[in-house]
Amino acid sequence: xxxxxxxxxxxxxxxxxxxxxxxxxxxxxxxxxxxxxxxxxxxxxxxxxxxxxxxxxxxxxxxxxxxxxxxxxxxxxxxx
Numbered sequence: 001x002x003x004x005x006x007x008x009x010x011x012x013x014x015x016x017x018x019x020x021x022x023x024x025x026x027x028x029x030x031x032x033x034x035x036x037x038x039x040x041x042x043x044x045x046x047x048x049x050x051x052x053x054x055x056x057x058x059x060x061x062x063x064x065x066x067x068x069x070x071x072x073x074x075x076x077x078x079x080x
Contacts, residue, residue: 002066
């Protein structure tokens with residue numbers, strides 16, 4: 001499953017896309033994030049079941065063809 005991470009920095013958004021969790025985890029480690037658990041909910045989309053929960057990032061969110069995570073400034077800016 002593809003993973004997208006969007007972060008806001010210096011006035012611009014940067015979106016990083018990874019083919020799988022292993023690729024995303026290397027990036028997360030470099031950025032100082034860690035996997036804090038797994039998403040479990042009987043009410044969420046099946047695609048999100050078991051997805052990573054990541055420190056300092058919101059999500060997981062379903063993004064049509066990928067699992068998406070955002071930092072708080074990105075979420076606030078895009079949710080207005």
